[in-house]
Amino acid sequence: MENQEIRDAGLKVTGPRVKILEILDRAGERHLSAEDVYRLLLESGDEVGLATVYRVLTQFEAAGLVERHNFEGGSSVFELNKGEHHDHIVCVICGKVVEFIDETIEKRQRQIAVEKGFEIADHSLTIYGRCNNPACSRRKEKGG
Template sequence: MQNEEVGMATVYRVLTQFEESGMINKLNFDNGQSVFELSNVEHHDHLVCVKCGKIDEFSDEVIEQHQHDVAEKYGYQLTDHCLYLYGLCKNCQ
């Protein structure tokens, strides 16, 4: 299969199949950008640059605990969440 090109439609079809099977998750950001991540990675949140589209992943236990506290305060049992923080990365400031 060397030097064989794969069409974009094939790539998107396979990604959709992986998503439907639960192998990957599709993340849609407010800037119109979408990315795919493996489903079996530890939970993390995202910083998204509104200028260049750079995405950084981060984990913060204080933020995680605060989200659970807020949910409990309002009578919710938190089952899942996603946090996207939008701003300008170091290179775009």
């Protein structure tokens, strides 16, 4: 059961924490900001303070339960950590996010870190572009 994950993180199993975990779980591959999580909580009729949402997300991040990403634009977004690292490709128009894993890139990164005398702690690769949604892609705009 999921509550065990909270317990394993050394945190008390409280209403807000369980609910936030549920919301992230339901969000699947979507990335939610603290505001998003807060709004979804309210919509579910749960009275949780925004400060608590921030606190819990930060704790979950520290515990490795969730990952925080800082894409372009003010706020951080969060997603459940499913164990395997992945990078992101983000549509700059509609905000759609696709996750990917590429071992070639991972390997080169490790090599580069060694070359530069660094010991890798983490990395973040985000590609920004336009997705193939008609509203986003920029096909040759014929002299319309």
